[in-house]
Amino acid sequence: MATATMALPNAPLRYTAPIEAELDYLVASFATMPGLAVYPARWLAIQLLEGDETLLAEAEQLAGPALTEALEASMARLQPHYGDELDVALVDQRYRFVHALAGKSLTRPAVPPLTLSDRIDQVVTHRWLGIPIFLMLMWLVFTLTTEVAGPFVDWVDDVIAGPLSGWATALLSLVGLGETWVEGLVVDGMLAGMGGVLVFVPVLLSLYFALALLxxxxxxxxxxxxxxxLMHSLGLHGKSFLPMIVGFGCTVPAIYATRTLDSQRDRILTGLLVPFMSCGARLPVYVLIAAIFFPAQAGMVIFGLYVTGIVVAIGSGMLLRQTVFRGQPAAPFVLELPPYRLPTPRGVWNQMWERTAAFVRKAWTIILGTSVVVWLLLAIPVRGEGSFADAPLEDSAFATLAGGVTPIFAPLGFGSWETSGALMTGFVAKEVVVATLIQTYAVDEEEEAHEATSFGEDVLGIVGGFLAATGDALLAIPGIIGFDLAGDEEEEATPSGLRGAIERGFAASSGGHSALAALAFLVFVLLYTPCMVAVAAARHEFGPRWMWFSIVGQFVIAWLGALIVFQGGKLLGL
Incomplete structure (x- = not known):
């Protein structure tokens, strides 16, 4: 039997002359630093020139300032040749070496056959078809996040407001604290605060399920x-578009979706723009105010608000790029397209659970504390004859604080304590704006009598509610492609008493320009801070400094936008 041996060519990787000179210099310098003997000298020199910060920190601990001085000297000499792209040059030269070596070692067909991934990419990355396909998939993600998760959101809300609150009330009654301020604190403050976090869990799970699949x-x-x-106009790249699309469903998962971005700069800039995407929580406010003041054009007004959010986000992105982020180059966007593969159930679940659990762990404490503070302000009477947790809303500390900030909103046409209070509570959740308007304008709504239920009945109700939510979610899936199996539910008309009270309130605060004031109010709701859950998410992801920058910046933009609408409309005679 004949044997053959193959002599491999002696082909060490050699970089260009300036880089090789500095590698030799660094290797010689490392030889004088005994602490660095644990590393291969040439490998360490290459890694440090490429900017490996973790390895640099470890090496500095072993070698001290001498290492830093040697590295800075090499970088200074290489700067005229490669500028800030030394790491790119090193990687490029390695790829060229590997490509040349592979070309001498492998024999391939002249025209390699297209793989399945290649054939799919011919469609999904097509110059003209790529963007419509991407937008269609993002629309599917958005619909899944809002429509399919909606029944489970309602189920969680019903469980917290119903059985859990009932059980908490029963336990407090057993220890003699029923119908006291402690019950109000636990049920309306602490438990409601926890509910403000937990209702977002179905939305997060559905979002991260879709992201994990993609x-x-x-x-x-x-x-x-x-x-x-398309995203280059904002100083971003394509990955930033996904969180902005998700922001139309909910700002909270949209902020967490910025984790898919590799650059901290891109994460922060995208996180600052996401809140201008009109989330679903703002929609009840739009519907209420538009139905009262613009009944014939309500749909057009609401559509215009969504478009306004997009325009403001684009303008803000360009402004931030020229100011706050001026002089900061975008992160290199080097992308390798992996082959398509089927997602594994375990991998999808791990991503869903890890990301959602992090949200629950980090955000709920802030929500709980804020909810308790709001409850206390509503419970403390500062005038009148009411007692703690048993006083009219207009006599509470909340009403007093709301009255204190009304001068801020006076130039916008809605400078009353009722609307100011609604905007204050809207910081907790935008849906609360409607409930606060009902309370502050003293309109009584008929409440359904709830019969007392046993523990077993509550458990059966929870299980039945979950099964019903699952059925509704399954029925919502065909609705994504236009088949409405659930049927449209009729919405209740705005109560006439509330309609008249709000109209009179806006007319009084605007000097008779109620419609302009209402439109300015809607613009302000669109542009100011989405909710405290979004603030908690921003703090968790970007830190307190950027959180406050976002809050203040959004308030200023919202105030200026509402001012332009109201005062500009008056000048135009609208």
């Missing part, structure tokens, strides 16, 4: 490639 399948890289060019 990421594990390999499509997310294609989406970033397709949208890269």
């Amino acid at each position: 990421e594990d399948s390999g499509y997310m890289a294609r989406a970033a490639f397709v949208m890269d060019r």
Whole structure:
């Protein structure tokens, strides 16, 4: 039997002359630093020139300032040759070496056959078809996040407001604290605060399920490639578009979706723009005010608000790029397209659970504390004859604080304590704006009598509610492609008493320009801070400094936008 041996060519990787000179210099310098003997000298020099910050910190602990001085000297000499792209040059030269070596070692067909991934990419990354396909998939993610998760959101809300609150009330009654301020604190403050976090869990799970499918399948890289060019006007790249689309459903998961971005700069800039995407929580306010003041054009007004949010986000992004982020180059966008593959159930679940659990762990404490503070302000009477937790709303500390900030909103046409109070509570959740308007304008709504239920009946109700929510979610899936199996539910008309009270309130605060004031109010609701859950998410993801920058910046933009609408409309005679 004949044997053959193959002599491998002696082909060490050699970089260009300036880089090789500095590698030799660094290797010689490392030889004088005994602490660095644990590393291969040439490998360590290459890694440090490429900017490996973790390895640099470890090496500095072993070698001290001498290492830093040697590295800075090499970088200074290489600067005229490569500028800030030394790391790119090193990687490029390695790839060229590997490509040349592979070309001498492998024999391939002249025209390699297209793989399945290649054939799919011919469609999904097509110059003209790529963007519509990407937008369609993002619309599916948005619909899944809002429509399919909606029944489970309602179920969680019903469980917290119903059985859990009932059980808490029963336990407090057993220890003699029923119908006291302690019950109000636990049920309306602490438990409601926890509910403010937990109702978002179905939304997060559905969002991260969709993201996990896109990421594990390999499509997310294609989406970033397709949208890269369009996002350059904001100083971002394609990956930033996904959180902004999700922001139309809910700002909270949209902020957490910025984790898919590799650069901290891109995460922060995208996180600052996401709140201008009109989330679903603002929609009840739009519907209420538009139905009262613009009944014939309500749909057009609401559509205009969504478009306004997009325009403001684009303008703010361009402004931030020229000011706050001026001089900060965008992170290199080097992308490798992996082959398509089927997502694994375990991998999808791990991503869903890890991201959602992090949200619950980090955000609920802030929500709980804020809810308790709001409850205390509503419970403390500062005038009148009411007692703690048993006083009219207009006599509470909340009403007093709301009256104190009304001068801020006076130029906008809605400078009354009722609307100011609604905007204050809207910081907790935008849906609360409607409830606060009902309370502050003293309109009584008929409440359904709830019969007492046993523990077993509550458990059966929870299980039955979950099964019903699952059925509604399954029925909502065909609705994504236009088949409405659930049927449209009739919405109750705005109560005439509330309609008249709000109309009179806006007319009084605006000097008779109630419609302009209402439109300015809607613009302000659109542009100011979405909710305290979003603030908690921003603090968790970007830190307190950027959280406050976002809060103040959004308030200023919202105030200026509402001012332009109201005062500009008056000048135009509208």
